[in-house]
Amino acid sequence: MNLRLIKDSIVRNLSAILLFASLAVVLLIVLGLGSKSIPLLQTEKLGNILTESIWSPLKGNFGFLPFIMGTVWVTFISLIIAVPLCILASVYLVEYASDRLRNLVLPLMNVLAAIPPVLYGVWGILFVVPGISQFVAPLFGVHTTGYSVFAGGIVLAVMIFPIMISIMVEVLLTIPQELKAASLSLGATKWETIQKVILKKAKPGIIAATVLGVSRAFGETVAVLMVCGNIPKVPQSIFDAGYPIPALIANNFGEMMSIPLYDSALMFAALLLFVIIFGFNLLSRIILNRLEEKA
Amino acid sequence: MYSLSSIETKETQNIIFPTTQPHIQIKDLNVHIEGKHILKNINLSIPNNSITSIIGPSGCGKTTLLKTLNRLVDDTKGVDVTGSVLVNGEDIYGKHAEVTHIRKKMGLLSQKPFPLPMSIFDNVAYGPRIHGERDKKILKGIVETQLRNVGLWEEVKDRLDASATRLSIGQQQRLCLARGLAVKPEIILGDESTSALDPISTQTIENLLVELKKDYTIVLVTHILRQARRVSDYIIFVYNGEIVEFGKTEDVLLHPKNEITQQYVKGFIT
Secondary structure, rough: OOOHHHHHHHHHHHHHHHHHHHHHHHHHEEEHHHHHHHOOOOOHHHHHHHHHOOEEEHHHHEOHHHHHHHHHHHHHHHHHHHHHHHHHHHHHHHHHHHHHHHHHHHHHHHHHOOOOOOHHHHHHHHHHHHHHHHHHHOOOOOOOOOOOHHHHHHHHHHHHHHHHHHHHHHHHOOHHHHHHHHHOOOOOHHHHHHHHHHHHHHHHHHHHHHHHHHHHHHHHHHHHHHHHEEEOOOOOOOOEEOOOOOHHHHHHHOOOOOOOOOHHHHHHHHHHHHHHHHHHHHHHHHHHHHHHHHH | OOOOOOOOOOOOOOOOOOOOOOOOEEEEEEEEOOOOOEEEEEEEEEEOOEEEEEEEEOOHHHHHHHHHOOOOHHHHEEEEEEEEEEEEOEOOOOOOOHHHHHHHHHHEEOOOOOOOEEEEHHHHHHHHHOOOOOOOOHHHHHHHHHHOOOOHHHOOOOOOOOEEHHHOOOHHHHHHHHHHOOOOOOEEEEEOOOOOHHHHHHHHHHHHHHHOOOOOEEEEEEOHHHHHHHHOOOOEEOOOOOOEEEEEHHHHHHHHOOOOHHHHHHHHHO
């Protein structure tokens, strides 16, 4: 066979092998986590582990509800803050701002995205936590140290701004000028056009940006664990401390491994996080497909 | 050369302007975009209840001219407009002019159909709703009337709730026309409105426009000379941002006075 053709087939096969190797890593992670979690799952029912709210490894109680709820609260709060702000910010950048401003702000967003999470954590401890304990909580008549799911949510929201804004800007830029002109030429104002036409058309893209933001929020560890308080109790309000799953793993892995099942419990936590993120992405993919079909 | 058979010949060649006040009058209009002089000293009265086509080579400013009529040109980056455009005697570039009010008077039919991301019904009802119509019966009435006006009613009456993007491109363009008519404009602006359509849809749209001119003043931009000849009563020839010639269709196309017009009509300039 011709040498050039041999080269060609080598490259093709090698690429395929590398692709499957990288996919295999994902599979290995799931298998590894799964097999390590088996000891815990053998001692207690899956349903109990997920719904119990008592976490005391020394007594052999492994209830994961506080961590699941901690993750849910923090993520939810960050979304409530980030989604509207990001939509408005990207609408401003695309529809109102000058080209110069847009070209200035977008690279800045990338810089924000490149800041290591630990710095956001420090910023949270220095400004957000005291801000909550001294100014926000008193407004509601609540006493708190400030280390709370609210602080976690704020820090996380700021962390997911850059990725969400840059994707939303991309999405809004793809909306044809003529579609806007169609609405404007009917006598709609710019704001009416944004609400009724642009955002409607951009909905799938905005959801996709949100999904990416949420995936990041689910997994974010260091910054959140620095400001969240890390108390394994189900938060009852935004001013309560919380303990998200990634923080649980990062804080405890490598310690207290002598406690029976502890190792297995942490592995189960990791598996849980994996399943949540995977399931969430799958679900949002399905929703997006539906939306695209409809449009 | 061109046959005159399809053109309804007007009485005398000297009378271009109708005696009533024209819907659209342009006075000393100059448009700069990012420093470039796009339109130069435009002075023009567009005759009522007839079709006026703006023709000219690409990049000559004909689309910009059309967009100055409903101030869509405002959305172009770095645009500067001086002079005035009077619509019913009111300067739309005047200090107190309200853009949404002006645009409502003009239906725009763009190059490609751009249905709004909503149902067929909502597309037509969009304009009336924006302008405050809430009554469902009235909205239904408007939608049916306008869809009948553009000959789309029979084709879509059973699927008014379906997404407008499901329609064929020719149907979409007719829907866009119905959408524009629903806000009761006085003027229809068409920006190469048939360039994306197949011949049959093109013919449908052309026939519609000819029919509509009894109620509306219509201004079209087209780069197809034959289309200009088929549908228009008057022709404006624009070259390098200037109006080179303006007159009745047969005059401009068959007996152009200006040399550049002659060359364009003969196909030497494209």
